Structure formats: structure tokens, C-alpha cells
Amino acid sequence: MKPYMYRNLAVISCTLGLLGLVVGCLGVSVSFEPDQPEIMSSLVDETPKVNETDSSQKITPSTTSKAEITIDPTPSKNTTNEPVKNPIPGSLRISNQTDQPIRLAILTQQSKNQKSLKSASPRKDQYNSPAHWDFYPQEGSQQGLILSLPEGNLKLEKGDILVAFAQDGSRNYWGPYIIGQTPLPKWNSQTQEWQLEITP
Numbered sequence: 001m002k003p004y005m006y007r008n009l010a011v012i013s014c015t016l017g018l019l020g021l022v023v024g025c026l027g028v029s030v031s032f033e034p035d036q037p038e039i040m041s042s043l044v045d046e047t048p049k050v051n052e053t054d055s056s057q058k059i060t061p062s063t064t065s066k067a068e069i070t071i072d073p074t075p076s077k078n079t080t081n082e083p084v085k086n087p088i089p090g091s092l093r094i095s096n097q098t099d100q101p102i103r104l105a106i107l108t109q110q111s112k113n114q115k116s117l118k119s120a121s122p123r124k125d126q127y128n129s130p131a132h133w134d135f136y137p138q139e140g141s142q143q144g145l146i147l148s149l150p151e152g153n154l155k156l157e158k159g160d161i162l163v164a165f166a167q168d169g170s171r172n173y174w175g176p177y178i179i180g181q182t183p184l185p186k187w188n189s190q191t192q193e194w195q196l197e198i199t200p
Contacts (some may be wrong), residue, residue: 089155091193092162092185093144096135098200100166104147105132106154107161120178127161133196134167144195156185156194164198174198 048129096102105131131154133147147154156162165173177184177196185196 009112088192089157090187092147092154092156093188093191093193093195094133094135094147095140095142095144095195096138096195097141098166098172098198099137100168100170100172100200101137102135102164102198103132103167104135104162104164104196104198105130106147106156107155108154109159142195146193156158162196 086196092106094104107175108125110128130145131149135145139145156179160179161175162177162179162185163173163175165171175184179185185194187193188195
């Protein structure tokens with residue numbers, strides 16, 4: 001081989017090596033995924049069918065032998081689907097009934113005492129710092145989980161904002177829900193709490 005060919009080969013090798021080093025440092029990766037229609041059709045066939053004529057029915061998923069899901073098509077008498085006219089401050093019970101990990105973010109309004117201290121800009125400082133909670137798939141799906149803050153109990157009031165979104169890259173989200181203005185979360189007058197069920 002001629003000397004200029006060795007030089008060209010060395011330049012190309014160094015260039016490819018540097019390019020590989022930069023790509024590796026940036027964490028760029030290439031992956032190939034299998035076709036999904038075959039997987040989805042097998043999942044659809046294994047889905048249990050629910051007979052809605054029964055008042056209560058237990059379904060045991062085939063993937064786990066421990067989990068049981070109780071379906072009751074009749075709504076509870078203590079909850080309502082319509083916005084509450086005069087919402088009472090109450091705790092929040094959440095139930096993740098999806099097969100996705102979700103994050104629930106809450107933006108609470110400042111109390112009247114906090115607003116009077118910061119009356120210079122009423123719209124800008126209307127809300128406290130947001131808070132969020134992460135939930136595994138099906139976490140709290142049976143009875144729900146009551147949320148709290150490090151400072152103490154969480155009490156939702158009229159105008160507080162909730163939004164939930166999936167953390168698995170599916171871009172699914174639920175909400176935004178505004179306490180006292182949207183049908184969800186539901187107010188349970190018996191337990192004096194707001195109830196939010198995240199369903200697929």
C-alpha cells in the first residue's frame with residue numbers, strides 16, 4: 001500500500017473512534033423493538049370477560065394468584081359524580097387501578113392567612129409549591145391510599161389542582177382535576193375525604 005492510503009486509513013479510524021467516544025459519553029443508544037401487533041393480540045385474547053348483570057364479581061388475574069379485584073357496578077350512595085357546590089376541606093384517597101406507574105401532582109392554594117401576608121401580587125403567589133407522589137401499577141387499587149405531606153396531613157380545598165400522568169413513556173395523563181369544580185375527585189361525605197380513582 002502507498003503511504004497516503006495509510007494516512008487516510010488512520011484519519012478514518014481516529015474519526016470513527018472519536019465519534020464512538022462522543023456517542024458513548026452522551027448515552028446515545030440504538031435499539032430495535034419487535035413488532036407489537038402479535039403481542040397485543042395475545043394479550044387481548046387472555047383478558048377476562050366481566051358479566052355486568054352480577055351485582056358483585058371477583059376476578060383473579062392469571063398473572064398473579066394473590067390479587068383479587070372486586071367489581072361493583074352500583075355506585076356508592078356516599079359519593080357523587082357531580083362537582084360539590086360547597087366543598088369541605090378533606091384528605092385525599094387515591095387508587096391507581098392502571099397497569100402503569102403514575103405520578104400524582106398537586107398544586108394547593110395558599111390559605112387566607114398566607115394570602116394576606118403576600119398581597120402585593122395576588123395572582124402570581126396564589127398557589128403553594130407543588131407536591132407529587134409516585135405510585136406503582138395497581139398500588140392502592142383495593143382500598144386506596146390516603147396522602148399526606150412531610151409537614152402533616154394533606155387537606156384539599158376548593159380550587160386545588162390535581163393531575164396524574166403515566167411514567168412509562170406512554171404519554172397517558174388524567175386531569176387536570178379542580179377540587180369543587182370538576183366531577184373528579186369524588187367527595188365521600190361519610191369518611192369526609194376526596195376519592196380519586198385512576199382508571200385505564
